[in-house]
């Protein structure tokens with residue numbers, strides 16, 4: 001496509017960072033760059049513990065394994081999310097309970113969390129959508145005073161915040177993605193963060209193949225050994241090197257995205273006033289990182305026609321998550337139409353527009369003009 005949906009912000013500084021790390025001759029996991037990138041992230045997010053992982057998918061698996069779910073334990077999460085939010089629960093032996101989202105931000109609906117709460121609820125997983133945090137206070141209130149851990153899927157959340165706290169750090173654990181599509185990118189990559197030392201200790205062991213290697217490296221045990229079932233959730237040190245150079249660019253990336261996002265909001269306002277589309281909402285307690293710009297159209301056929309219309313002009317647009325409760329796996333778990341009505345409606349009408357730092361003003365003018373033309377050819 002002439003105008004893509006996203007373009008990762010790689011440049012010569014990233015090339016230099018990767019080459020320097022490679023020439024250092026040591027790029028195994030948890031090397032010098034991984035260490036420095038983890039410290040930078042911990043400072044940025046204001047959390048004590050960060051582990052880099054090969055992806056957010058792995059970070060979510062680490063979080064669910066650290067929770068030590070027992071058979072029958074339930075985790076409430078939105079149906080409107082990426083498959084990894086749900087896979088991690090099933091892989092850790094838990095049960096997924098799908099809840100609906102609220103229409104304005106497409107994030108977890110606190111009222112539906114309250115409805116889905118059961119004696120078996122073991123965790124709740126709010127998901128940052130488009131760089132916007134869910135209403136975390138209302139979700140906490142919905143837990144009715146029970147000490148149920150909140151694990152945030154902040155795959156899309158780096159650089160965003162909720163009431164001044166970094167998105168992904170309000171719960172006991174949080175997970176981030178540095179996939180190619182995200183604001184900061186290492187191709188594939190992720191991070192697990194926690195505010196809790198016990199979860200951190202468990203996660204370190206699981207991530208290091210189920211061994212106490214970390215304690216050995218710290219001189220706390222004289223040999224390292226297999227202490228529980230684990231896996232290898234370490235990215236190569238090249239990921240840390242690239243993440244460091246990407247982190248240097250975070251403020252300018254956010255700034256460009258913010259400008260593009262607000263221009264869409266301003267210039268598409270008349271289309272909303274004419275009832276042709278619904279613009280995204282930024283609640284006052286939320287600072288977005290402007291990861292996605294989306295609009296809701298009247299219905300699914302209109303949305304699908306819009307994607308084709310843009311495509312004919314060389315502009316990439318896209319739909320997004322399909323309701324997980326209606327996927328083949330979701331249906332096998334008992335999901336049926338009508339379970340999450342807002343998810344079902346919004347998912348079928350959602351259209352994402354190009355947003356990335358190097359989107360030029362002229363290219364954005366074309367995208368906006370195309371949307372106007374779509375409605376009045």
Ligand SMILES: Cc1ncc(COP(=O)(O)O)c(C=O)c1O
Nearest residue numbers: 055056057082084155177179190
């Ligand atoms: C909400 C959410 N969770 C998890 C993931 C998985 O991230 P990764 O590709 O880093 O595994 C994504 C990816 O887009 C996502 O949007």
